[in-house]
Amino acid sequence: MKEIMTVIRRHQVPATKKAFEDAGFPALTIQSVEGRGKQGGIGGWAAEVDPELNAVMSADLADETRFDWIPKRMLRIVVQDDQVEEVVDVIIKANQTGHVGDGKIFVCPLKEVIRVRTGEVGREAVV
Amino acid sequence: MKMIRAIVRPDKTEGVAKALAQAGMPSLTKMHVFGRGRTMGIRIGDVVYDEFPKTLLLLVIEDEKLDEAISIILESAKTGTMGDGKVFVTEVEEAYTVSKGTKGL
Numbered sequence: 001m002k003e004i005m006t007v008i009r010r011h012q013v014p015a016t017k018k019a020f021e022d023a024g025f026p027a028l029t030i031q032s033v034e035g036r037g038k039q040g041g042i043g044g045w046a047a048e049v050d051p052e053l054n055a056v057m058s059a060d061l062a063d064e065t066r067f068d069w070i071p072k073r074m075l076r077i078v079v080q081d082d083q084v085e086e087v088v089d090v091i092i093k094a095n096q097t098g099h100v101g102d103g104k105i106f107v108c109p110l111k112e113v114i115r116v117r118t119g120e121v122g123r124e125a126v127v
Numbered sequence: 128m129k130m131i132r133a134i135v136r137p138d139k140t141e142g143v144a145k146a147l148a149q150a151g152m153p154s155l156t157k158m159h160v161f162g163r164g165r166t167m168g169i170r171i172g173d174v175v176y177d178e179f180p181k182t183l184l185l186l187v188i189e190d191e192k193l194d195e196a197i198s199i200i201l202e203s204a205k206t207g208t209m210g211d212g213k214v215f216v217t218e219v220e221e222a223y224t225v226s227k228g229t230k231g232l
């Protein structure tokens with residue numbers, strides 16, 4: 001099993017959830033986080049809603065207000081090994097605008113999953 | 128690639144982030160968490176505090192930068208007293224950048 005952690009734009013969560021559902025991955029965990037990438041944080045909430053602003057603002061605001069921490073949503077989804085590629089594609093398709101700040105996807109190995117209600121272990125414990 | 132999860136004092140967050148950025152690792156995610164360590168919280172008078180607000184810093188880096196990142200975090204998050212936090216390292220197999228759709232950090 002693999003745990004896929006992805007950091008995406010806040011307003012893309014509903015679309016991503018829908019895309020997951022359509023692809024047959026209804027289970028996920030959503031967390032509110034703040035972060036930044038290679039650029040060390042630019043944009044702010046306005047650029048978050050309209051990614052085009054990132055290009056404009058980064059130059060204009062070079063010496064002015066900086067947004068060190070940009071609010072994001074982190075989604076975690078646990079899948080079988082052979083489903084990783086599909087899920088990554090779904091995430092990229094649903095979130096890609098081509099602008100800085102679209103997010104990252106991390107694929108991490110996961111040793112064990114246990115369903116609390118039934119005590120099922122491993123493959124069956126994942127949907 | 129490795130994922131570092133560091134639980135630090137909330138007031139040390141900016142210091143750690145700045146130190147990492149200076150060393151060429153500006154990318155990280157932070158989240159607010161509550162927790163306790165092996166001291167099971169502290170007791171002040173009649174009041175027991177068993178959950179402390181902390182910040183969880185999450186960063187993914189290439190293997191060769193791991194030691195440097197850890198030592199920077201340990202250095203900049205340190206106060207020397209109980210509750211400075213912990214650093215956990217886990218494996219990351221793949222990373223993708225959504226905006227370009229490419230593999231890698």
